[in-house]
Amino acid sequence: MTTIREVVIGIDGGGTYTRVAVADLAGNMLASIVAEGAASIHKDLAAATNVRQAIASAIADAGVAPSQVRGIAAGIAGYDSPADLEWVKQLTDVPGLNCPKWHVNDTVAAHYGALMARPGIIAIAGTGSNIFAITESGQAISNYSFHHYAASAARFIAYDAVYEALAGNTDATDSELLGTMLRHFDCSSLDELALLARNGFEEDARERNRIFGQFAPSLTEAAEGGSSLAILVCNRAIDQMIVGIELLARSFDRGTIPVSFIGSVANSPYFFRALGEKLAHGRNRTYNVAAPMLPPVAGAVLLALSKLGIEFDEESLKQKLSKAG
Structure with missing residues (x-):
C-alpha cells in the first residue's frame, strides 16, 4: 500500500x-x-x-x-x-x-x-518598504501602525536622487553617478532629464516605478563609492528606517532585540553597514543585527x-x- x-x-x-x-x-x-x-x-x-x-x-x-x-x-x-x-x-x-x-x-x-517566529524586528527595503516586529508577548506590529513610512524602497531612493540632481545638489564626486543616471533615463543632459521630469517621466505609474526601481542598485553602489549625492539620499532613507525600528522597539521589554534586514536595498553594502552602525548606538533599546535564518x-x-x-x-x-x- x-x-x-x-x-x-x-x-x-x-x-x-x-x-x-x-x-x-x-x-x-x-x-x-x-x-x-x-x-x-x-x-x-x-x-x-x-x-x-x-x-x-x-x-x-x-x-x-x-x-x-x-x-x-x-x-x-x-x-x-x-x-x-x-x-x-x-x-x-x-x-x-x-x-x-x-x-x-x-x-x-x-x-x-x-x-523563525521568535521575537524581533525585520526591516525591509527592496521593491517595497516595511518595518515589522513580533514582540515577546506575540504582538505583531508594523511602523504602519504608527502611520509612519520609511521611504527606503528602491523607487523612492531613486526618485529622491533624481530630484536632488535636478535641484543642483551635486559636486565633483557625483560625476559618475550623473552619467549613469542620464544613461538610465536615456537623456543626454540634465536639461533633457528635467524636461522628461516635467512631463511626468512615464504616464503609466507601474512602469514609471519599475524604471526608477531599476536605478536603485546604481545609487547604492555610488554611495559605497563616495558619491555625495548618493550618500545624502541613502542616509536620508536609512535615518527613516532607524526611526521606524526605534518606534517598534518601545513595545519590547528591556533587553537586546534581534533585527534582520530584508531586501536588495537594505542588504546593499552601504545600507547594511550604515544601518548596523546606527543600531549599535540605539536610543530606545540594544539591538543585535542578525542575518536572516x-x-x-x-x-x-x-x-x-x-x-x-x-x-x-x-x-x-x-x-x-x-x-x-
Whole structure:
C-alpha cells in the first residue's frame, strides 16, 4: 500500500517576483521556484495569473497533486488592509486546492523566515518598504501602525536622487553617478532629464516605478563609492528606517532585540553597514543585527506548518527549509 505524501505550500509574493515552495510535513523541500511577475495587484494587474501559474509549476515540480496539499500560507506584498483580501484571495484560487489558506502581508512570512517566529524586528527595503516586529508577548506590529513610512524602497531612493540632481545638489564626486543616471533615463543632459521630469517621466505609474526601481542598485553602489549625492539620499532613507525600528522597539521589554534586514536595498553594502552602525548606538533599546535564518518563502512554509500545529525540531527544520530559494 502506497502512502500519500501530504505537503504544504509557502508563497512569498513580492512586488517583482513570486516565489513558491512545496515541502512535506516533515519540512523536506520538494520544490522551490522563482517566477517572473509580481504578486501584488498594485504592481501588476496580472498578479493573479502570475501567482496561480507559479503555484501550478511548483506543484508539478514537486510531483504531487493538489489533493495532497494540506495548507497554503501566502505572504503577499500590498496586503495592507481587510479590504485587500478580496483580490488577495484570488491569487491562490487554483482548481483542486481546497485546503486551508492563510493569507498574510509578506512581512509576516519574511519575519517567520528571518527569525523563525521568535521575537524581533525585520526591516525591509527592496521593491517595497516595511518595518515589522513580533514582540515577546506575540504582538505583531508594523511602523504602519504608527502611520509612519520609511521611504527606503528602491523607487523612492531613486526618485529622491533624481530630484536632488535636478535641484543642483551635486559636486565633483557625483560625476559618475550623473552619467549613469542620464544613461538610465536615456537623456543626454540634465536639461533633457528635467524636461522628461516635467512631463511626468512615464504616464503609466507601474512602469514609471519599475524604471526608477531599476536605478536603485546604481545609487547604492555610488554611495559605497563616495558619491555625495548618493550618500545624502541613502542616509536620508536609512535615518527613516532607524526611526521606524526605534518606534517598534518601545513595545519590547528591556533587553537586546534581534533585527534582520530584508531586501536588495537594505542588504546593499552601504545600507547594511550604515544601518548596523546606527543600531549599535540605539536610543530606545540594544539591538543585535542578525542575518536572516531562512528566506521569506521558507518562512511561509514554516507558517503553514505552524498553522497545522505540526511540531518540529528547529535546527533540523532550518537545515531542510534553507534549501528554499
